[in-house]
Amino acid sequence: MILRLVFLGLVLLPFTLVALPIQAFIVFFRLPGWQVVPLMFFKILAFGLGLRVSMQGEPVADGPVLLVANHIGWLDIVAVASRVPVSFVAKSEIARWPVVGLFAKLHRTIFVERTRRTDSRRTANEMSTRIAEGASVVLFAEGTSDIGTHVLPFRSALMGAASTAMGTNGGSQVVIQPLAIAYTAISGLPLSRHERHQVAWIGDMGVGDNLAAILGSGPKDVRLAFGAPLPANGDRKVTARTAEASVRRMLNALNRREPLPSAANMV
Template identity: 50%
Template structure:
């Protein structure tokens, strides 16, 4: 029953927001950034998701935020904190409903089967960051069970920096970010329970979504790290991976600062 009581207002808010955001994107209005922010905050409130933030997004622009990836909820959680753009696999664009929302969020889609996709995507990332939008890259290339960080892929991190350097003479600032699911229904979530909140592997989206809506009471921590020092593609990816691993461990162990 709770799931349907959540679904109805979420659908209504979505149907109201779609034409407003479509118009904002088409006309490049300032509201193309603020509508998703308000939408994500409202949807999280309806679902029953609380977000705790440790640290803050770097004020420097252009900014590339490199994060781990745990669940479809990550998009709502990050999108509720500040205006930004995501990088996602091209399959997402074809998902019913979600594909449309991703496009209205101005998501940058990458075809992982194309050898020439990296250059095009890097150009799009550079253009968005040049326009003042932080870009979020889930550098693992997939989602995890929430207890660990998978190896980072260096191609897009390096390409984004190279693209910014070519266009503006200065590479983008890279900031690590850990996304940690730390609570459910007012209780801490341990190692055994965290995979039930994560959406990963070959899990179907609809059953997982309904389970989250039925339960509610999810607590998430976003832990921002210090911007990384400049370096080559592989060095930047390795440094970002180490930083995110450290930040995630701090969040899951309840450490402050």
């Protein structure tokens, strides 16, 4: 833990102090390339936290995409953002967190007020605008976090943002891509169920306890699996169930260290 704290203090902190005003300038003036600084930041942070991130399958590289994923904890954001330039959909409380809220805003996070059902329309509109601009947006479609052994039902309320983006963008290239996130090992040994508190945000665990568990554990293997893209112009409830099934199959395979299902079997 001490070495990680030293690294974060001597490497990540100076980088952040230099990069923060640069990123603020880029976002404020809506300049291109806003993803570059966050990608560098999260790569450094992932290394400092001991994440070893690998990818299977190919993320959609060209054109707008909505990535729908399972959710285990805040480490998911670090793992995904260290490898893929994306924006996230997050609960509105994060916007009010000290420091973290500022970072989230500079990462162009889309905030949703989950206690207000009427906020889904505003959030979906903001998501569709971002997707129509050609961005990749990540939605943790379960609506909550879990320990990472199974997938909770995907909520379909915000899935329609992709089809709305098609109308805004005027093209059929907008797609929805399933993404499975799995923590498979610590210090090279398979992750057991009782060790998942070292990576997952479980129950009423506090931020300090969760961070201490992460910093105190060994190198953590994280695997990101990208499924076959789905068309965004279908029924959002059917699409949500299809994406959920794809993520579940990929997650089970990753946790069992088995080959991923073929693309034909994942959709």
